[in-house]
Amino acid sequence: MAKVKHDIGIAKPRSSLNNKTGSWRTEARPKFLQKNCIGCKICLLICPEGCITGEAKNTYNCDYLYCKGCGECAVICPKKDIEMVKE
Amino acid sequence: MAEAFKTLFSPGHTACAGCGQAIAARLVVDTAGANTIIANNTGCLEVFSAKYPETAWGVPWIHSLFENAAAVASGIEAALKYLGLKDKINIIAQAGDGGTADIGLQALSGMWERGHDILYVCYDNEAYMNTGVQRSGLTPFEANTSTSPIGKILATGNLRPKKPMPEIAFAHGIPYVATASVGYPQDIQRKVKKALAIKGPKYIQIHVSCPLGWRHAPNLTLDVSKLAVETGLYPLIEYENGKLTQVRKLTKVKPVEEYLKSQGRFKHILNSPDAIKLIQAIADSNIEKYGLIEKKA
Numbered sequence: 001m002a003k004v005k006h007d008i009g010i011a012k013p014r015s016s017l018n019n020k021t022g023s024w025r026t027e028a029r030p031k032f033l034q035k036n037c038i039g040c041k042i043c044l045l046i047c048p049e050g051c052i053t054g055e056a057k058n059t060y061n062c063d064y065l066y067c068k069g070c071g072e073c074a075v076i077c078p079k080k081d082i083e084m085v086k087e
Numbered sequence: 088m089a090e091a092f093k094t095l096f097s098p099g100h101t102a103c104a105g106c107g108q109a110i111a112a113r114l115v116v117d118t119a120g121a122n123t124i125i126a127n128n129t130g131c132l133e134v135f136s137a138k139y140p141e142t143a144w145g146v147p148w149i150h151s152l153f154e155n156a157a158a159v160a161s162g163i164e165a166a167l168k169y170l171g172l173k174d175k176i177n178i179i180a181q182a183g184d185g186g187t188a189d190i191g192l193q194a195l196s197g198m199w200e201r202g203h204d205i206l207y208v209c210y211d212n213e214a215y216m217n218t219g220v221q222r223s224g225l226t227p228f229e230a231n232t233s234t235s236p237i238g239k240i241l242a243t244g245n246l247r248p249k250k251p252m253p254e255i256a257f258a259h260g261i262p263y264v265a266t267a268s269v270g271y272p273q274d275i276q277r278k279v280k281k282a283l284a285i286k287g288p289k290y291i292q293i294h295v296s297c298p299l300g301w302r303h304a305p306n307l308t309l310d311v312s313k314l315a316v317e318t319g320l321y322p323l324i325e326y327e328n329g330k331l332t333q334v335r336k337l338t339k340v341k342p343v344e345e346y347l348k349s350q351g352r353f354k355h356i357l358n359s360p361d362a363i364k365l366i367q368a369i370a371d372s373n374i375e376k377y378g379l380i381e382k383k384a
Contacts (some may be wrong), residue, residue: 009139016099016136016143017092024104045272046309048109051098053091063091066098070105070298071306 021049025069028084034058036079043073043082095121095145102135105305107269107295107312108183108210112136114272115208115293118279119177121146124167126160128182128191129153131217131297132210154191156180157198157207164203173204177283181208184225185215187292188250199259199288206282206289209252212297220300224250227320228369229362230352232300237355243362244355248369256290257326263289264326269296270313274323274335294321302351314346319370322377334377343367 039057051067054060062073074082092098096113112132116123125148127133133150136143151159160180167173180198182191187209198205214232215221222232228248231237235245256264263285267275275293282289296312298305315321316335320343323335343366347353356362374380 011137011140011142013142014097014145015141016097016138019099019101019138019141021099021101042272045114046110048102048104048106048113048308049098049100050092050094050096050109050113053093063098068104070308071304072105072308075306076309 020065021068022063022065025064025067025087027069028071028086029064029067029069030062030071030073031083031085032061033081033083034060036081038079040078042076042078046072046076048072095123096136097143097145099141100136100143101138102131103297103299103305105298105308106131106135107297107308108132108212109135110272110308111210111267111269111275111293111295112181114275115179115181115279116144116146118276119146119179119206119283122175123147123177123179124160124163125149126151126156126163126178126180128156128180128186129217130183130186130210130215131212132181132183134217153186155194156182156186157191157194157205160205160207161198161201161203164205178203178205179208180205181210183215183217184209184211184213185223187211188224188252192255196255196259199256199261199290203288204286206279206291208279209290209292210295211252211292212295212300213249214297214300216297216300225252228366229356231355232352242355242359244352252292253290253324253326257329259288260329261288261290262286262328265290266292266294266322266324268294268312268316268321268323270294270309270311270316271323271335278325300352302354303349307349311346311349314341314349317341318343318346319374319379320346320366322373322379324377331377334379336381337374337379340370340374340380343370 051063102109221234231244325333
């Protein structure tokens with residue numbers, strides 16, 4: 001059986017990481033204060049970019065290479081431990 | 088570096104800032120886990136997650152046409168069944184509201200009727216956002232879109248109410264139908280988990296707000312989606328095996344104005360009490376129909 005060429009229309013998994021969408025930020029960036037964080041993980045759960053990482057209390061932070069600055073993490077944080085600061 | 092992000096839907100996709108659909112899509116795929124195959128209809132999600140030659144997905148993912156994710160997923164399911172791998176792999180077909188309620192309904196109905204073991208997820212942002220906010224079958228009553236614009240004489244938006252997709256799914260007699268909202272992320276996770284444990288065709292419709300098309304600030308995505316639930320305009324319900332088994336009860340019902348004034352697409356009716364009354368009637372009928380308020384004895 002002839003071997004089918006499979007390289008057309010196929011992209012490498014997670015290759016979107018090459019695309020640094022952080023340059024889209026125009027106004028503000030979130031600042032993770034890491035003071036009153038209770039580790040509820042909600043910021044990580046709802047980040048549309050998925051660029052927030054962290055494991056325990058006061059360890060959460062985001063990758064500015066990808067963050068588009070929508071500000072949803074700052075709105076949802078129950079302890080107001082994320083602040084939007086001017087670029 | 089890539090290992091830092093423990094998600095199967097990677098950063099670097101090209102969704103707008105504050106996209107509700109991106110949040111919901113990540114919740115769905117991360118809940119389903121790595122042993123998942125996804126078929127995607129054309130739509131916002133397809134375009135922003137798979138900008139060739141890049142893809143945000145960390146699971147096998149296929150896009151074919153606007154209308155056929157349900158049919159493609161049916162083929163994948165049949166193939167996995169033949170290979171004896173069906174029990175190990177989740178199959179998800181997903182689309183936006185246009186790909187589900189309008190263009191893809193025929194293929195979707197076929198998938199339900201044939202009884203394929205597939206979870207179909209509809210990300211309902213209530214218009215064709217990808218091509219510039221044209222109205223779809225799931226656009227709500229009075230919403231201002233580019234194909235239901237408000238006129239100078241007749242100042243009304245979309246003239247038709249939402250198509251009752253969950254009821255259409257329910258009418259097919261499938262084992263699980265649910266609605267969810269991006270305003271309640273843990274609820275989405277629970278429903279996806281529950282659906283994947285059930286054999287047969289499943290349908291989940293997730294209300295996802297779109298800052299661009301609904302015209303609200305990108306940081307209010309979750310608040311706006313929540314308001315739709317709290318006013319009774321978007322009831323969160325679950326049908327299991329032909330019965331309404333669970334609804335999210337509302338402790339305090341908010342007036343629909345609160346939801347309407349949060350978005351630019353309803354701006355034209357804020358000064359028109361008659362139009363607001365009609366929308367309040369939709370919310371009231373939802374509350375009545377699904378029993379969203381706990382009845383006091």
